[in-house]
Every structure is written in structure tokens, then in C-alpha cells.
Amino acid sequence: MDPQALVEAAKYLAAGICMGIGAIGPGVGEGIIGAHALDAMARQPEMATTLLRTMVIADAIAETTGIYSLVVALVLLFVV
Amino acid sequence: MGGIELAFDPVVVAVGLGVTAALALLFLWVRRGLPRDPDAPLSRRAAAVAWAADFFQDQVLGGAAPALAGRLLPLVVALFLYVLLCNWAGILPIPYAVSPTQNLNVTVGLALMVYGLTHVYGVRSKGVLGHLKGYLEPFPFLLPLNVVGDVGRTLSHGFRLFGNILGGALLTAVMGRLFAPVVVPAALNLWFGLGMGLIQALVFTLLAVAYIRATAE
Numbered sequence: 001m002d003p004q005a006l007v008e009a010a011k012y013l014a015a016g017i018c019m020g021i022g023a024i025g026p027g028v029g030e031g032i033i034g035a036h037a038l039d040a041m042a043r044q045p046e047m048a049t050t051l052l053r054t055m056v057i058a059d060a061i062a063e064t065t066g067i068y069s070l071v072v073a074l075v076l077l078f079v080v
Numbered sequence: 081m082g083g084i085e086l087a088f089d090p091v092v093v094a095v096g097l098g099v100t101a102a103l104a105l106l107f108l109w110v111r112r113g114l115p116r117d118p119d120a121p122l123s124r125r126a127a128a129v130a131w132a133a134d135f136f137q138d139q140v141l142g143g144a145a146p147a148l149a150g151r152l153l154p155l156v157v158a159l160f161l162y163v164l165l166c167n168w169a170g171i172l173p174i175p176y177a178v179s180p181t182q183n184l185n186v187t188v189g190l191a192l193m194v195y196g197l198t199h200v201y202g203v204r205s206k207g208v209l210g211h212l213k214g215y216l217e218p219f220p221f222l223l224p225l226n227v228v229g230d231v232g233r234t235l236s237h238g239f240r241l242f243g244n245i246l247g248g249a250l251l252t253a254v255m256g257r258l259f260a261p262v263v264v265p266a267a268l269n270l271w272f273g274l275g276m277g278l279i280q281a282l283v284f285t286l287l288a289v290a291y292i293r294a295t296a297e
Contacts, residue, residue, distance in 0.1 A: 053139060057290060060283040064236045067243035074246070 011080055015073040022069025029062035089183060096180040099165045103158070132157070140285055144293055148205070152289065155197070160285040163190070167245055167277030171269045179277075182246040184238070191238035194288040195230070202295035214295060237287055244280045248272030 037055040041048045113125030122130075133153065140156055141149040163181060170179030180186045202211040215226045252272055256265035 049139065050142065053142065053286065056279070056283055057286050060240060060287060063244075064240060067236070067240050070243045070247055071239055 007080075011076055015076040018069050018076065019073045022072075023066055026063045026066035030059050033058045033062060089185075091176055091178060092180045092183045092186060095169050095177055096166065096186065099162060099169060099180070102165060103161055106161075136160070140282075140289055144289070145297060148201070148293070148296055151201075152292065156285055156289060159190075159194075159288060160281055163241065163284050164277060164281035167281055168273065170245070170249055170277075171273035179245050179249065181241055181280075182249050184242050187242040187245075188235070188238035190241070190284070191234050194237065194291060195234040197288075198291050198295045201292050205296045211295065233291065237284070237291070240287075241280055241284050244276060248276050 033055060037051050040051050044051075110125055110129060113123055114129065115121075115123060115126065136153060136157055137149060140160070141152060144152065166181045166186070167179055169177060170182065199211070202214065206214070215223055217226075248268075249272070252265050252268040255268055
């Protein structure tokens with residue numbers, strides 16, 4: 001078998017696995033953040049705008065590792 | 081990082097300059113609509129400016145000290161509008177037009193600018209020594225952690241915008257190639273282009289304000 005073809009196949013497989021597993025953590029984390037923000041908003045509707053702003057920042061931070069895995073997947077696809 | 085290099089992309093530069101020109105025209109147009117006399121009755125443009133200033137004061141700068149908030153307001157409005165228009169430029173029906181923010185050089189450049197501004201505002205409010213002392217807190221032996229934290233924070237600030245915008249653009253392109261070539265990209269552009277562009281511009285601005293407030297307060 002052509003080793004170059006093997007590298008090509010491994011590249012696509014690795015990018016898929018990287019993105020698939022890397023998306024689990026941010027997904028769960030953002031779900032937890034959203035659920036708790038909704039809890040708090042339901043309890044204190046007058047705080048909703050402050051909570052929304054804090055929630056968006058927290059979402060962005062939870063998303064960071066997902067973005068890292070996207071960057072790694074892109075490097076695997078287009079650079080390696 | 082291998083293929084992601086400091087490349088000069090004329091399209092990105094052109095779209096970035098176009099966005100700058102559009103913003104300059106918008107600001108000049110708004111400025112012309114403002115009455116010279118402060119006691120004149122409120123014009124529509126003046127009301128819009130007041131509403132926008134209130135919105136940014138409450139939603140983006142909410143909780144910041146009033147003196148700092150006043151100095152940050154022009155920066156925040158310009159940063160938000162620039163990133164927003166850059167995100168939205170990708171869905172314009174112009175051939176080859178891409179969002180400048182899906183280029184890593186642009187987003188990391190913006191993040192580095194914000195990182196530099198954290199030092200400017202930190203030194204301005206606390207003095208050079210007071211600002212440098214912030215790196216020894218809460219404990220002096222955490223200095224390496226604080227320095228690494230600065231680097232990681234700035235890089236992830238740039239990567240976040242880059243990854244979200246590029247991811248949306250790639251997904252739209254792949255879906256358009258795989259499925260119906262008209263309807264699906266239109267719907268995806270609506271979400272990833274307009275919706276995500278707005279959310280990510282807001283997130284970028286909010287994080288910039290959070291970083292500057294962390295050093296300046």
C-alpha cells in the first residue's frame with residue numbers, strides 16, 4: 001500500500017476524531033452554563049440582562065477548548 | 081505554525097479597508113446630523129447616538145467605574161462595529177469577498193491590540209510600578225502563571241473569533257456543496273453569518289472590556 005495514501009487517510013480520520021471528541025466538552029459546558037443562567041433568570045427576572053452578559057462571557061470561555069480542537073483539525077487537514 | 085503564516089492577503093486588506101471606510105462614512109454622516117447648539121431639540125440622529133451610547137454603557141461597560149467607562153466607550157463602540165462589519169462582510173454577494181476576521185492575522189492582531197491596551201490602561205490608572213505589581217498577585221510565586229496566562233488569554237481571544245467565523249464559513253460552504261446549493265446556504269448564512277457574527281463581535285468586545293478592567297481597576 002502507498003504510504004502517502006495511508007498518511008492522507010490518517011489525516012482525515014484524525015481531523016474527524018479531533019473535532020468530534022473536542023466538541024463534547026464545550027457542548028456539555030455550555031449546556032450547564034445555559035441551564036444555570038435560565039434557573040437564575042427564572043428566579044430573578046430583573047437580573048436577566050446582567051446574567052445574559054455574564055453568560056455570554058462564560059460561554060465564550062467554555063468554548064475555548066472547542067476552538068483549539070477546530071484549529072488543530074484545520075492544521076491536520078491543510079498543513080500536515 | 082506551518083501553513084498558517086504571516087501572509088499578505090490582498091482580499092483581506094481590501095475588505096478591511098472597505099469596512100474602515102464604511103465606518104468612517106457612517107461616523108461622519110452621524111456627526112453632520114448632530115446640532116451644534118446643545119440646547120437644540122433632539123434630532124433623530126442625536127437620539128440614535130444617545131441610545132447607542134446608553135446601550136454600550138449599560139450592556140458592555142456595565143459595572144465599570146464611571147471614569148474608566150467614559151474613556152473606554154469610544155474604543156468599545158469602534159471595536160464592536162469594526163468586528164461586526166468584518167464578520168458580516170463575508171456574506172455579501174461580492175465574488176471572492178471573505179470576512180477579514182476569518183484570517184488568523186487579523187484576529188490575533190486585534191487581540192494583540194487589546195493586550196497592549198490592557199497595559200496602557202493599567203499603567204494609566206495605577207502607575208508603572210503599581211501595574212507591574214499586579215503580576216505578583218495574589219502570591220509572588222504565581223508570577224510565571226500570570227505571564228503564561230497573559231499569553232494564553234491573548235491567543236485564545238484571537239483564536240476564538242477566528243475559529244468561530246472560519247468554522248461558520250467552512251460549514252456553509254460544505255453544506256452548500258453537499259445539499260441544495262441555494263436554500264441551505266441562505267439559511268446557514270442567516271445563522272452563521274448574521275447571528276454568529278453579531279454574537280462573536282459582542283463576545284470579542286465584552287472580553288476586551290473584561291481584560292482591560294482586570295488590569296485597570
